[in-house]
Amino acid sequence: MRRLEEKTIASKSIFDGKIIRLQVDEVELPNGNTSTREIVKHPGAVAVLAVTEENKLVLVRQYRKPLEKTILEIPAGKLEPGEDPMECARRELEEETGYRAESLHPLVSFYTSPGFADEIIHIYEARGLKAGEAHADPDEFVEVVELEMEEAFDRLKKEEIHDAKTVTALYIWQNRSLISS
Structure with missing residues (x-):
C-alpha cells in the first residue's frame, strides 16, 4: 500500500477570525517534494x-x-x-x-x-x-x-x-x- 500522508514541515496562521482561522502549511509530499496547503480551520x-x-x-x-x-x-x-x-x-x-x-x-x-x-x-x-x-x-x-x-x-x-x-x-x-x- 502506498503512503499517501503529507508531513507538515511548517505552519503559519494568517488570519484568526470570529468563525474561522486560516493557515498556510508547507508539506512534504509522499514522493519527497514539497508543496503549500491553504487550510481553513473551523470549529464544526x-x-x-x-x-x-x-x-x-x-x-x-x-x-x-x-x-x-x-x-x-x-x-x-x-x-x-x-x-x-x-x-x-x-x-x-x-x-x-x-x-x-x-x-x-x-x-x-x-x-x-x-x-x-x-x-x-x-x-x-x-x-x-x-x-x-x-x-x-x-x-x-x-x-x-x-x-x-x-x-x-x-x-x-x-x-x-x-x-x-x-x-x-x-x-x-x-x-x-x-x-x-
Whole structure:
C-alpha cells in the first residue's frame, strides 16, 4: 500500500477570525517534494432535519453574503468550544425556528470541503416538535418556512435550496419516506 500522508514541515496562521482561522502549511509530499496547503480551520457545526406532525420540513430563509443571495436551509449553527453537538442542535433549532424537539437522533456527519477545510457538520433528526418562539442571534435575520416534500424538491430545482447540508437532509427525508411507505 502506498503512503499517501503529507508531513507538515511548517505552519503559519494568517488570519484568526470570529468563525474561522486560516493557515498556510508547507508539506512534504509522499514522493519527497514539497508543496503549500491553504487550510481553513473551523470549529464544526450542526444542522437539524425537523419535520412537523403535518409532514412539513422546517427551514429557514436567510441571506448568505458569500453567495450574494437568499436561500432556504435546514436550521444550523456553529459549535461553541467544548459544546456537545446534540446540545448545539437543540439550541440552534429553538433559536432559529422556535421549535423544541422531544428527542434528537444523529443521522450523518460529513466534512463539508475536505480539500481546503476541516469543518465537520453533524446532522440530527428532530422528533416530537413543539412550536414556540424563535430568538435568533442579534446579527441573524431568518424567516421560518415549512414545506411539504414535493415543494422542497421544487425549491431544490429552482436553486432556492442550494447548500450541501440541506440537500443531504432532503434526500435522507425522501429516502426514509420511501422506506416507510
